[in-house]
Amino acid sequence: MKLYFYYGVMGSSKTANALMKKFSFEERGKRVLLMKPSLDTRSGKTIIKSRVGLSSEAIVIESNSKIRDLVISHEKLNNPEIIIIDEAQFLTENQVDELREMADNNIMIMCYGLKTDFTGRLFPGTKRILEICDTVREIQCMCTKCGTKAIMNAKYCNNKIIYTGDIIDIGGDEKYIPLCHKCWTLGEI
Numbered sequence: 001m002k003l004y005f006y007y008g009v010m011g012s013s014k015t016a017n018a019l020m021k022k023f024s025f026e027e028r029g030k031r032v033l034l035m036k037p038s039l040d041t042r043s044g045k046t047i048i049k050s051r052v053g054l055s056s057e058a059i060v061i062e063s064n065s066k067i068r069d070l071v072i073s074h075e076k077l078n079n080p081e082i083i084i085i086d087e088a089q090f091l092t093e094n095q096v097d098e099l100r101e102m103a104d105n106n107i108m109i110m111c112y113g114l115k116t117d118f119t120g121r122l123f124p125g126t127k128r129i130l131e132i133c134d135t136v137r138e139i140q141c142m143c144t145k146c147g148t149k150a151i152m153n154a155k156y157c158n159n160k161i162i163y164t165g166d167i168i169d170i171g172g173d174e175k176y177i178p179l180c181h182k183c184w185t186l187g188e189i
């Protein structure tokens with residue numbers, strides 16, 4: 001089966017897309033598992049929520065988790081036909097390789113995530129996905145300032161764009177805004 005990568009900037013409805021995909025597969029009787037990498041030490045399950053109100057329970061993947069072990073140990077759904085992963089940019093390279101192997105062994109893998117961090121560089125997980133996925137699709141979103149296509153996840157504070165700092169800094173609309181490259185270089189939002 002194939003490994004798909006759907007990428008888009010923050011605010012491009014990736015999570016809503018992922019959840020709608022899950023619901024539509026389930027309507028057709030498919031066994032679908034929803035997963036999400038975690039950056040902290042929480043383990044077990046979490047709820048994935050989209051801005052439009054959809055939500056679903058997901059299995060948390062920690063940075064040292066083996067994805068296959070998490071799947072096999074699932075109480076109800078240990079032989080999924082489809083695995084959907086939200087926030088896939090936070091997967092480790094080894095986990096992406098594991099997903100590739102699972103795709104080769106007949107599980108459809110659909111990864112949703114960011115292409116680049118707020119400095120405009122590929123996340124390591126994303127880099128590995130781009131290297132070995134079958135299909136890449138962009139989920140488009142408009143620049144908040146000028147309305148052209150947004151490609152940057154601008155990080156900001158007091159209306160100033162921040163260009164350096166720790167790459168992993170979890171946040172939402174209060175911290176990140178989708179911009180086109182030109183607006184991003186201007187330094188203010």
Ligand SMILES: [Zn+2]
Pocket residue numbers: 143144145146147148179180181182183184
């Ligand atoms: Zn713009």
